[in-house]
Structure formats: structure tokens, C-alpha cells
Amino acid sequence: MIGRIHGILIEKAPGQALIECAGLGYEVDIPYTTFFHLPDAGQEITLHTHFSVREDAHSLFGFAARLDRNVFRLLIKVNGVGPKLALAILSGLDAHQFIRCVEARDANSLVKLPGVGKKTAERLLIEIADRIGQLEGQFTPGSLPGTPSAAPARDTHSPRDEAEAALIALGYKPQEASKAVNRIADKDMSREELIRLALKNMIPAG
Template sequence: MIASLSGLVLVKSPNAVIVDVGGVGYEAFISGRTYDALPETGHACFLHVQTVVREDAIHLFGFHAKEEKELFLLLIAVAGIGPRLALTVLSGIGVDELCRAITGKDVVRLTALPGIGKKTAQRICVELAEKVGGLGGFSADEGGPRATSIPAGEADAMADAVSALINLGYSQATAWQALRAVEQQLAEGSAPLAVEELLRQALRSLAAR
């Protein structure tokens, strides 16, 4: 079983990366957040890897952070969540914020993520609430993560903007990546953007690529 990859970035996209390890290219599916953390092609990288074996295929899933891999493993243990959906969840929410949503049983925040319905969100909370303590900067003993959680209304705006970009023909991973780029450009403490403004700035970011 492949547990990690260390080599040069050969090809990367918001969905997957090919890492050249000693002349052999390994393809690993990745979250949007891992994509953001990857260096440019030709540069060295390291990925934590989970090998998923199916009857008809063997797939590698790569993660920039160990905590992201640990959350991935917890998510795919929940009924109704496969590896691809787990990556979608991890693309749309950071490790600390996801831990807080789970321990706080914030179903509204979880259902704002693409592919997560109310019943699935409830299962995640029930099954993982006691398992996510200590991941990343989150500490249940200290009352929550060091990062601030995104309010439900802002999360809904992000989800609506993602949906609009998908309807325009962009992939889900590309949509999340563009919206995270918009978020990163906002000054700390600034008011959250409405759906229309999120969409406008995301489209401007995509057109500039």
C-alpha cells in the first residue's frame, strides 16, 4: 500500500496531480485545498497518500496535510460518503472548521457543502463527533478550533455561488478553487460578499487564468 509520495509535480489540476517519483508517474486524486498548497510543476512536493482498492481499480488519494488525510478516512467510514464525495467536502471546508461543525452538530453548515444532505450531515455528526478532537488546530478540551467558523449565511452564499458556476459549465473543484481565491483576497474582518458579488469576482478570477 502506498502511504506517501515524494517527488516532482509533473502535472496538476484541481482534481488530481501526477507526481514523478524516480521516473515513475503516480496519479493521485486531491482536494481543492491540497491543490492550492501544491508548488508549480517541476518543483518538489510531498503528499500523504491513502490507497483505496476497489474491485475494478486501485486509486490513490493525496493530501498536503496529515490532518486532511485523517479526516478523509473518518468521512469515508460514514455510510453514503465515498472517496470522491469526501474530497468534495474537504475542498469546501477547512480541517478546523469541519471539526467544529461536526462537534457542534452544525447541520446547516454541513448541508451547505455540495453533495451533503440533511441525513448525511446528521450521520456525520453522530458518528464522528467524538473522533475529530485533536485534528489540526482543533481541541475539544479548549472549546473549539483556533480558526473562526464561517457563519451559516456566508456558507449558504458560497454554496449558491458554487452551484451557479457549475451551471455555467465549470467543474465543482474549479468553482471552489475560484471562490477560495476570492475569499483569500478579502481583508480580515470585512463584511461577507453576497452571492452576486462572489460570482462576479470568481468569474473575473477564472477569466484571468
């Protein structure tokens, strides 16, 4: 099991980071809540990881805080929740927000996440509530691997276009993504700021 990776951030994009460690480049799938805290390319980074081995793929998932990684592990144990949906959940809600939803039995906030229907939300609340004790002592913010970075100096597409594409990749409909970004878009906003604010407006904290 690969539980942590430390190296140099080579590339980053919503949903994935490329990290060089001991001469090897590791592609790490990440939730957007971790993407927001990635440092600039070329800087050192440490992520808490979960290594998944399947017949058709070997995947490495990375998280800014240990609690996020551990919540991800609880999520993928829930019937019908795979790594892709678990990442989508932790992209819309960070670990602390998700735990608050579980404690408050807040299904309404969960169903606003792409891919989470009413039955899945109810299953999450029931099964995660039974396992929440495994996270005892971890309900404090973890140290982050870096500070939110500014927009890249050179982008092929505008921050607004990339923010919309990121929301669509997360599972939102194109018209929903466009509407959410246009509602808060400002010419001086970076891609990361646009995505963060759009998600915040689309998924209000419970």
C-alpha cells in the same frame, strides 16, 4: 499501504496531481483545499496519501496535511460516504473547518456542500463526533508542500472558464458556478484565486 509520496509535480489540475517518483508517474486525486497549495509544475512536492484498493479500481488520494488525510479516512468509514463525497467535503471545508462544524453540531454548513443532504449531514455529525478522539493532538496546521502558485503562463481557457468548470465538477449546478465566479471575478485573478473565493462565498465558515 502508501502513506506518503514525495517527488516532482509534473502536472496539476483541480482535483488531481501527477507526481513523478522513482521514474513512475502517479495520478493522485486531491481535494481543492490541497490543490490551492500545490507548488508550480517542476518543483518537489510531498503529499500524505491514502491508497484505496477496490475490485474495479486502485486509487491514490493525496492531501497537503496529515490531518486532512486522517479526516478523509474517518469520513469514508461513515455509512454512505465514499471517497468521492469525502473529497467533495474536504474541497469545500478544510480539516480544521470540518472539525469545527462537528464540534459545533453545525449541520447547516455541511448541507451547503454538494452531495450532502440533511440526513447525511446529521450522520456525519453523529459518527464523526464519536471518532474525533482519534485525531487528538493533530489540531494544529500541518506543513504545506508548497505555496499557492500563480496562474499558468498559458491556458487554453480563461481562468474564469476553468474556475466555473471546476465548481461544476465539484457538484454545483452550472448556473450556480457561473453566478459565484461572476460575483467575485477580476481580470487579474488566477484560476486558484477564483475557485477559492467562490467556494468561500458559497460555503461560509461555521
